[in-house]
Amino acid sequence: MGSILSRRIAGVEDIDIQANSAYRFPPKSGNYFASHFFMGGEKFDTPHPEGYLFGENMDLNFLGNRPVQFPYVTPAPHEPVKTLRSLVNIRKDSLRLVRYKDDSDTSGEEGVKPKVQYSVEFTFDADARVAITLYCQAFEEFSNGMAVYSPKDPTMVSETVHYKRGVSQQFSMPSFKIDFSEWKEEDLNFDLDRGVFPMVIQAVVDEGDDCLGHAHILLAAFERHVDGSFSVKPLKQKQIVDRVSYLLQEIYGIENKNNQETKPSDDENSDNSNECVVCLSDLRDTLILPCRHLCLCNSCADTLRYQANNCPICRLPFR
Incomplete structure (x- = not known):
């Protein structure tokens, strides 16, 4: 299971924010970014004002209106960084639609196409008991740190469904089907102005008081193909730990680091190694932001900070 680094900060001021005042970028007025940030126990100045360090600024719209308390107090210099456990993870690459064709209503009628519906299946891992619910065309609000979803129609x-802890569990619910013939074209994709998510998969940890405030959320949209069929595509994943919402991002290169059983490719130019792309000797352990390429060792990354400002993989400037 994944893990998230966090620092417990006490003594912050409690700001009263309306639950439905969702963040929107770019803002109509004012600033949403400070002049510095904390990472790994150190304070860094922000070189680019109004710049989100871990991705595109528009990604912030997928977070709640209050992911953490503000303003911050400066953490103690020797306060340890603790790891927060990610108790549930939905494997987004396993998300798929299963097609069902209903011939009962059209039997004996010529020229009438059978009704086509879809159900959702995916694979997930859980280190605790979990309760999974699917929502379609749903609005999102935050109440007491937890995401609450309300569909436009109660039938959506x-x-x-409750599951026990386990790895590589399969979710399948043929009883809940989606009929896209009743959907408008704009309902298939997420529109920030409308604030309606085409599909939400919410997995809430159901392990008692010790794990209250833990959940995993997968936001998805649908795509119509030229042949009239439909597919599902993940948009974003969020992890809620101790009622704090975190946006999950891809790390490019970590698949090579974790896949030790991958057979070497015949192509000499393929990158199946774990070595730093600069020195080709030490193991890669440093992530470049905001492109999120895990391609450097600590020594080369420290040297590169003073010699260049571009990622050696994609050539984008790093921060």
């Missing part, structure tokens, strides 16, 4: 929410 599935029953909640």
